[in-house]
Amino acid sequence: MTGAAKPLVSILVPAFNEEGNVVRCYETIVKVFADLPEYRYEIIVTDNHSTDRTFALLRELAERDPALQVIRFSRNYGYQRSLLCAYKAASGACSIQLDCDLQDPPELIPEMLKLWRAGHQVVYGIRRSLKDGWMTALLRRGYYRFISWISDDDLPINAGEFRLVDRRILVELAKVDDASPYLRGLISAMGFSQIGLEYDRMGRIEGESKFPLRSMISLAIDGVLNHSLLPLRFASISGIVIGVLCMAMTMVYLVGRLVFGQAWPAGFATTTILLLMSISLNAVFMGILGEYVGRLFLQAKNGIPPVVETRLNPPEDVVSLVVKERR
Numbered sequence: 406m407t408g409a410a411k412p413l414v415s416i417l418v419p420a421f422n423e424e425g426n427v428v429r430c431y432e433t434i435v436k437v438f439a440d441l442p443e444y445r446y447e448i449i450v451t452d453n454h455s456t457d458r459t460f461a462l463l464r465e466l467a468e469r470d471p472a473l474q475v476i477r478f479s480r481n482y483g484y485q486r487s488l489l490c491a492y493k494a495a496s497g498a499c500s501i502q503l504d505c506d507l508q509d510p511p512e513l514i515p516e517m518l519k520l521w522r523a524g525h526q527v528v529y530g531i532r533r534s535l536k537d538g539w540m541t542a543l544l545r546r547g548y549y550r551f552i553s554w555i556s557d558d559d560l561p562i563n564a565g566e567f568r569l570v571d572r573r574i575l576v577e578l579a580k581v582d583d584a585s586p587y588l589r590g591l592i593s594a595m596g597f598s599q600i601g602l603e604y605d606r607m608g609r610i611e612g613e614s615k616f617p618l619r620s621m622i623s624l625a626i627d628g629v630l631n632h633s634l635l636p637l638r639f640a641s642i643s644g645i646v647i648g649v650l651c652m653a654m655t656m657v658y659l660v661g662r663l664v665f666g667q668a669w670p671a672g673f674a675t676t677t678i679l680l681l682m683s684i685s686l687n688a689v690f691m692g693i694l695g696e697y698v699g700r701l702f703l704q705a706k707n708g709i710p711p712v713v714e715t716r717l718n719p720p721e722d723v724v725s726l727v728v729k730e731r732r
Contacts, residue, residue, distance in 0.1 A: 415497030509567035530567035
């Protein structure tokens with residue numbers, strides 16, 4: 406098979422303060438493709454404005470290997486937005502996303518490519534086991550089932566970010582302009598032929614997770630709000646139920662007072678509790694509405710996309726565009 410006829414595979418690696426893992430990740434990917442002579446590859450690392458030696462190490466690697474592209478942003482734009490930029494930059498016949506900490510093993514890339522060649526446009530990793538603490542693992546698995554249950558889209562259970570997508574998916578992702586993307590759900594919702602590949606997720610070899618509980622919760626909220634109207638429906642149904650109960654209680658009070666002449670006690674505590682409950686419900690549901698309105702606002706104002714501070718080994722079309730703009 407000639408070099409020109411070999412399919413190009415884009416490996417997408419988001420990174421933030423991964424100086425202890427970035428070189429190992431690069432070398433592992435290169436080693437995997439050394440055993441896949443029928444494929445060409447490009448590695449696209451999106452550096453979310455790391456403050457350690459991550460970018461310096463990437464620069465050294467990029468100077469030696471033109472197959473390594475590095476996109477460094479002017480600030481930290483968050484995991485999902487940086488990842489979307491990586492998908493848009495991919496020029497391969499397919500792309501494979503994996504984390505820099507190697508918790509998702511690159512050694513599964515050959516198996517993913519086999520399933521892709523068999524005709525599947527999406528091959529997603531299913532986490533058979535997790536190295537997280539029991540509470541975190543329980544929350545993860547519970548969330549996967551919850552969002553699959555409430556979503557109108559077919560979202561696979563226990564599937565993370567480790568996945569292969571075909572060029573057809575990459576074309577569609579290039580059209581996405583979302584201020585708060587949820588990529589695993591977005592890709593799943595596109596349809597096509599999708600298949601899961603089970604694996605045991607590894608623990609981090611070095612360094613601490615750059616995705617703390619706060620980020621997990623934020624991602625979970627994005628997933629729910631981007632793929633379900635259940636919170637709005639819950640607010641509407643609860644409002645109707647509360648309204649009906651209040652009207653029923655009012656009618657009971659009026660009938661007892663006017664028809665049967667009941668002398669009701671003052672009921673200060675009851676009135677206070679009802680008022681507080683009503684205020685609390687209003688606050689909760691206004692918050693839910695605010696989440697959706699906030700997303701509409703961010704989408705409507707079409708804010709500035711992630712700004713690229715530095716780009717190493719860009720493809721020829723990007724170089725030509727930069728030269729043209731400078732002229």
